[in-house]
Amino acid sequence: MLAEQYDSDPDGYTRAKTAFIQRVDDLARTERGLPLQKVWD
Secondary structure: OHHHHOOOOHHHHHHHHHHHHHHHHHHHHHHOOOOOOOOOO
16 A cells, blocks of 8 residues: 555655556546546646
């Protein structure tokens, strides 16, 4: 789990979680033929 991996690194946890969400969003958008979007700017 990310929370366990980044127990003492909240910034690292946020970066890892954002990357995971981005991958899931990219896969869903690609599957539906939608343009990719950043989930975090």
